[in-house]
Amino acid sequence: MNTLHIPVLVKQTIAFLVSKPSGIYVDCTLGTGGHFRALSQHLDRESYMIGIDADPQAVQHCTEHLSISQPHQFITSNFADLKRVCYRAGFQSVDGILMDLGLSSFALDNSARGFTYSQNGPLDMRFAPNISQTAADFINTASQSELVQVFREYGEERHSQKIARRIIEERAKNAIDTTDQLAAIIKAIVPGEFRTKSLSRIFQAIRIYINNELEVLREGLSAAVTLLAPSGRLVIISYHSLEDRIVKQYFKNEARDCTCPPEFPVCQCHHRARLKILTHRPILPDKFEIEDNSRARSAKLRAAEKLPG
Numbered sequence: 477m478n479t480l481h482i483p484v485l486v487k488q489t490i491a492f493l494v495s496k497p498s499g500i501y502v503d504c505t506l507g508t509g510g511h512f513r514a515l516s517q518h519l520d521r522e523s524y525m526i527g528i529d530a531d532p533q534a535v536q537h538c539t540e541h542l543s544i545s546q547p548h549q550f551i552t553s554n555f556a557d558l559k560r561v562c563y564r565a566g567f568q569s570v571d572g573i574l575m576d577l578g579l580s581s582f583a584l585d586n587s588a589r590g591f592t593y594s595q596n597g598p599l600d601m602r603f604a605p606n607i608s609q610t611a612a613d614f615i616n617t618a619s620q621s622e623l624v625q626v627f628r629e630y631g632e633e634r635h636s637q638k639i640a641r642r643i644i645e646e647r648a649k650n651a652i653d654t655t656d657q658l659a660a661i662i663k664a665i666v667p668g669e670f671r672t673k674s675l676s677r678i679f680q681a682i683r684i685y686i687n688n689e690l691e692v693l694r695e696g697l698s699a700a701v702t703l704l705a706p707s708g709r710l711v712i713i714s715y716h717s718l719e720d721r722i723v724k725q726y727f728k729n730e731a732r733d734c735t736c737p738p739e740f741p742v743c744q745c746h747h748r749a750r751l752k753i754l755t756h757r758p759i760l761p762d763k764f765e766i767e768d769n770s771r772a773r774s775a776k777l778r779a780a781e782k783l784p785g
Contacts, residue, residue, distance in 0.1 A: 482769040485777050488759050489516075489574060490518050492779035499571030502526045502562065504555035504696060507534055507580030509542040513575070514670045516544045526565055530554045530604040530687075534582055541770030554604070556695035559703055569705040576713045578771065586760055588657075591683060593675045596656040601683045611682045615652050620644050620759060630690075630718065631681030635674055638665045655679075673716075682714065693719060697726045701750055704782035709754075711779045720758065720776050727753050727780050751780040 483489075489511060493501070498570040500518040503512045506529035517526060529535050539550050553561050556577060562570060583589050587597035590611060599612035608668040618626070620640045627636035642661050643652065652658055659675060666674040684690060700710050729735050730751040734743045746777045757775035765772050 482771070482773045483514060484515045484576065484578065484769065484775045485759060485761055486511065487577065488758050488777055489576075489711055489713070490514060490779070492759075493572045493574055493709050494518050495707055495709055495781070496571045498522050498525075499705075499708075500524045500567055500569075501572040502528065502570050503559075503585070504528045504558060504573060504575045504700075505580075506538055506550065507576070508582045509538040511574055511576055512538070513542060513544070516546055516548075519546055521545055524548065525550065526567075526570075528553050528555055528558070528561060531583060532604070534580065539581060545721055547757075554603075554692060554696075555567055555700065556692045558696055558699040562703055569708070570703055571688055571705055571708045572711070573700045573704065573708070573771070574711045574713075575615035575693075575700070577693065577719050578713065578715045578775065581590065581771075589657050591679070593655055593659040593662075596654055596751045599653055599655060599658060599721060601679075601686050601749070602716060604689045607687065609686060611686055612651070614660065614682060614686060615643060616647050625682050628635045629681070630684040632717070633674055633677040633681065635666050635670075637678070639674075650712055668722070674720065684718070690718060690722060691724055697723065701730055701782065706782055706784045707783045710751075711777065713777050718746070723778050724758075725776060727751060731780070750783055752783055754779040754781055 501515055506512060506527040512527050522545045523545050525544060527550045529539060533586055535550045535556060549565055551561055556702045579591060585590050585593040590597045590600040599615060601611040623640035623643060624636045627633045639662055642665055646652060662675050662678055663671055686756060704710060712723045714723055731749055732752050733747060734745060735747045736743050748754050755778045757772045758778050761772040761775055
């Protein structure tokens with residue numbers, strides 16, 4: 477397995493994230509430690525760093541292979557539990573939080589994890605072993621309507637109905653347990669010119685559903701904003717429109733005082749702005765980075781700063 481992972485938008489991430497070189501910083505999606513290592517190189521030695529990943533293999537990898545000059549911890553946890561993790565580490569607030577929502581090469585290149593249609597492997601797709609349902613469990617037990625809903629909601633796939641129907645037909649003959657089996661079903665339904673995108677969308681949709689990714693993102697955003705110290709920075713790198721839409725809307729809501737519907741004559745929410753948006757348009761990788769790292773192609777970076785009070 478190739479565990480080399482090229483971190484995305486590194487310079488931009490550091491520029492937006494680090495406002496206090498001697499602060500406390502959290503990388504919520506540690507992976508193989510690419511951003512964590514780069515962040516360490518831009519912090520003073522008295523800073524403190526926390527790396528979080530839901531995948532215990534990623535945490536073990538960084539523990540064994542990542543050399544960091546600052547005091548630090550690597551913790552196996554979901555970033556929805558960000559506040560609990562930081563409180564247990566002894567910090568009531570932090571100065572910077574990073575979430576890179578992309579799959580690391582550590583997971584993607586491991587065929588045994590079942591994340592990609594380009595390598596045959598078991599249909600697993602779980603970020604952490606404590607998640608009870610695998611992708612194979614879902615594919616082989618969900619109703620046709622449930623399959624269609626997941627494919628449409630999380631993959632925005634227009635062939636959802638046909639693919640779901642074929643899955644029901646095929647699993648009646650034999651259980652669908654491998655990525656190759658699922659990929660073959662999709663390829664049989666979708667025309668050649670659209671096939672690759674449909675493969676990506678269906679695999680993405682199942683992965684998002686199995687790992688409850690969008691709800692975890694919402695919980696993580698809420699925890700992060702609460703945890704940030706005044707002038708602390710939050711940087712999010714997303715890779716598909718569903719994630720980016722959530723981040724964009726959350727930043728927008730937290731950057732204004734009232735979130736009541738416009739038809740309300742008087743504010744009833746009593747909401748007060750907590751963030752200043754630093755990226756009114758997402759930061760994208762340039763063509764040179766995309767040439768060096770094709771996985772950067774769909775990356776979008778958004779950043780915000782915690783307001784005083």
